[in-house]
Amino acid sequence: MFDVTIIGAGLAGLTCAQQLHQAGYRVVVLEKSRGVGGRMATRRLDNTCADHGIPAVEARGKLLQQLIEQLSDRGILQLWTDTVNEFPTPHSSVTSVTQSPAKFPRYAAPMGITAVAKFLSTGLDIRLNQRVEEITATKEQNWHLTCDSPDELTTKALVIAIPAPQALMLLTPLAETGLSADFLNSLHSVKFNPCLSAIAGYPVQHQHDLESLKLSWKSLTILQDTDLAWIGIDSSKRPHAPSPVFVLHSTAAFAQRYLDTTDLKPAGQQMVSRAAQLLFPWLETPDWLQVHRWRYAFPKTPLNHNCLATTAPLPLVCCGDWCGGNLIESAMNSGLAGAVQVNSQLQQLSLPREYFWEVFSSRE
Numbered sequence: 016m017f018d019v020t021i022i023g024a025g026l027a028g029l030t031c032a033q034q035l036h037q038a039g040y041r042v043v044v045l046e047k048s049r050g051v052g053g054r055m056a057t058r059r060l061d062n063t064c065a066d067h068g069i070p071a072v073e074a075r076g077k078l079l080q081q082l083i084e085q086l087s088d089r090g091i092l093q094l095w096t097d098t099v100n101e102f103p104t105p106h107s108s109v110t111s112v113t114q115s116p117a118k119f120p121r122y123a124a125p126m127g128i129t130a131v132a133k134f135l136s137t138g139l140d141i142r143l144n145q146r147v148e149e150i151t152a153t154k155e156q157n158w159h160l161t162c163d164s165p166d167e168l169t170t171k172a173l174v175i176a177i178p179a180p181q182a183l184m185l186l187t188p189l190a191e192t193g194l195s196a197d198f199l200n201s202l203h204s205v206k207f208n209p210c211l212s213a214i215a216g217y218p219v220q221h222q223h224d225l226e227s228l229k230l231s232w233k234s235l236t237i238l239q240d241t242d243l244a245w246i247g248i249d250s251s252k253r254p255h256a257p258s259p260v261f262v263l264h265s266t267a268a269f270a271q272r273y274l275d276t277t278d279l280k281p282a283g284q285q286m287v288s289r290a291a292q293l294l295f296p297w298l299e300t301p302d303w304l305q306v307h308r309w310r311y312a313f314p315k316t317p318l319n320h321n322c323l324a325t326t327a328p329l330p331l332v333c334c335g336d337w338c339g340g341n342l343i344e345s346a347m348n349s350g351l352a353g354a355v356q357v358n359s360q361l362q363q364l365s366l367p368r369e370y371f372w373e374v375f376s377s378r379e
Contacts, residue, residue: 016041016157016168016169016170016171017041017042017043017168017169017170017171018035018040018041018042018170018171018172018361019032019035019040019041019042019043019170019171019172019173019174019357019361020042020043020044020045020158020160020168020170020172020173020174021042021043021044021045021174021175021176022044022045022147022173022174022175022176022177022185023044023045023046023053023175023176023177023335024044024045024046024048024051024052024053024132024136024141024143024176025051025052025053025054025055025132025176025177025335025336025346026052026053026055026132026135026336026343026346026347026350027176027334027335027336027338027346027347027349027350027353028044028046028053028174028176028177028334028350029044029051029132029135029136029139029350030135030346030347030349030350030351030354030371031174031176031332031334031350031351031353031354031357032044032139032350033135033138033139033367033371033372034350034351034354034355034358034366034367034368034371035354035357035358035366036138036139037366037367037371037374038354038358038364038365038366038367039364040358040361040362040364042139042140043140043141043142043168043170044139044140044141044142045142045145045147045160045162046141046142046143046144046145047144047145047146047147048143048144049143049144050129050143051129051132051133051136051141051143052068052128052129052131052132052133053068053132054068054069054309054312055068055069055128055129055131055132055343056068056069056128056129056307057124057126057127057128057129057130058214058305058307059127060214060216060303060305061216061302061303063216063250063253063256063260064126064127064253065127065214065249065260065262066123066124066127066128066129066249066252066262067212067214067262067305067307068128068212068307068309069128069343070121070123070128070234070245070247070249070262071095071096071121071122071123071128071234071252072092072121072122072128072131072343073117073119073120073121073122073343074119074344075119075342075344076344077369078344078347078348078369078370079343079344079347081369081370082131082347082370082372083122085372085373086122086124086131086134087122089134090125091124091126091130091131091134092122092123092124092131093122093123093124093125094120094121094122095120095121095122095123095233095234095251095252096117096120096121096232096233096234097116097117097120097121098114098115098116098117098231098232099114099115099116099117099236100112100113100114100231100232100234100235100236101113101114101235101236101237101238102235102236102237102238102246102293103238103239104237104238104239104240104293112231112232112235114231114232121234123252124252125252125253125254134372135372137372137375138375142166144164145162145163145164145166146162146163147160147161147162147185148161148162148163149161149188150173150185150186150188150189151189151192152189152192152193152328152329153169155169156329157169157170157171157329158170158171158172158173158329158331160173171329171330171361172329172330172331172332172357172360172361173329173330173331173332174331174332174333174334174353174357175331175332175333175334176333176334176335176349176350176353177335178205178207178310178311178335178337179202179203179205179207179318179333179335179337180202180205180207180311181311182202182333183199183202183203186198186199186202186331187199189328192328193327193328194325194327194328194331195325195327198323198325201318201323202323202333204316204318205314205316205317205318205337206314206315206316207310207311207312207313207314207315207337208267208270208312208313208314208315209267209270209271209274209308209309209310209311209312210244210264210265210267210270210309210312210313211264211265211269211270211273211279211282211283211286211306211307211308211309212262212263212264212265212306212307212308212309213262213263213265213282213283213286213287213304213305213306214249214260214261214262214304214305214306214307215260215261215262215263215283215287215298215301215303215304216258216259216260216301216302216303216304217258217259217260217261217297217298217301217302218258218302219257219258221258221259221297222250222256222257222258222259224295224297225248225259230248233247233248233251234246234247234248235247237293240266240289240293241266241268241269242265242266242269242285242286242289243263243264243265243266243269243286243289243290243293244264244265244266244267245263245264246261246262246263246264246290246294247261247262247263248260248261249261249262258302261287261290261298261301263286263287263290265282265286267312267313269282269286270308270309270312273308274308274310279306279307279308280304280306282306283304283305283306284304286306287299287301287304313341314336314337314340314341317336317337317338317339317340317341317345318337318338318339319339320338320339321334321338321339321348321349321351321352321353322334322338322349322352322353322356323338324353324356324360326360330357330360330361332353332356332357333353334346334349334350334352334353335349336349338352339352351368351369354366
């Protein structure tokens with residue numbers, strides 16, 4: 016029996032878990048993937064790594080600024096770019112890139128952006144590869160969770176820190192046992208834009224080509240293009256990278272065409288071909304190419320609250336970056352708000368609140 020079970024080990028889930036764990040609750044985090052972080056994801060491949068979700072972090076408030084400072088002191092983050100670089104397609108060339116100072120500098124992780132989530136996971140009971148298939152309320156007034164593994168567990172309170180459409184699929188059956196239509200309608204109102212992320216690695220000689228170009232950018236926003244929304248030189252985050260690795264993000268319209276496609280390689284090839292047209296011809300022929308589909312990449316219509324909470328039929332909170340905005344900081348603030356809601360429905364213990372990571376970082 017747990018006091019609180021949290022579904023989802025993204026930033027909202029980890030923030031909420033740390034708040035409740037440090038307060039003294041018995042907390043477990045269930046994550047369907049094989050690693051923590053959600054879209055703060057790093058893929059290991061070909062003797063390197065690449066960030067195929069969130070490429071970097073930028074602080075728009077004190078909460079994330081404090082975390083960036085902590086992680087920079089530990090070498091987990093470093094400044095990646097302090098400029099905004101835009102490519103105004105169509106009918107542009109590589110010389111058409113416009114550059115302006117960034118209001119919020121972007122910080123990258125040399126060992127992969129998932130290192131941020133691993134830091135926030137310190138001390139937590141996290142169970143990976145655990146997909147929750149069914150949630151029911153027991154006669155003893157607890158939640159019962161059935162996973163796709165032999166494990167089952169019961170918990171007093173439940174936090175669902177995953178995209179709203181996924182939460183809706185899990186929770187809709189509970190309408191028959193007391194979960195209100197308003198709660199479910201709020202989840203249903205949240206819509207997402209999808210994105211395809213293509214990771215492309217190139218021969219060593221093209222590293223020399225890049226160096227000779229002396230590019231003024233590492234991250235490039237593509238304006239008014241049908242296929243591409245963003246291009247990043249991911250290898251520029253890695254110390255002494257021997258060969259170039261690019262990460263490309265598609266537009267939502269492009270990704271929408273491939274939502275149900277099994278083989279994404281043709282879509283990835285189309286993306287690198289478009290990049291070659293816009294930038295360098297050799298981008299057309301990578302040594303290797305991998306594509307990831309983010310079905311719920313960016314909240315299009317976020318909820319106007321920091322979290323969604325109810326006590327009927329039992330303590331239940333939903334949180335994520337789709338609550339109160341669509342930024343990394345939105346996810347962390349939503350996790351904080353979710354912890355407050357759960358705590359108010361349980362023992363009302365003292366929560367660490369902001370800068371919660373200072374507790375375990377001070378123990379190093």
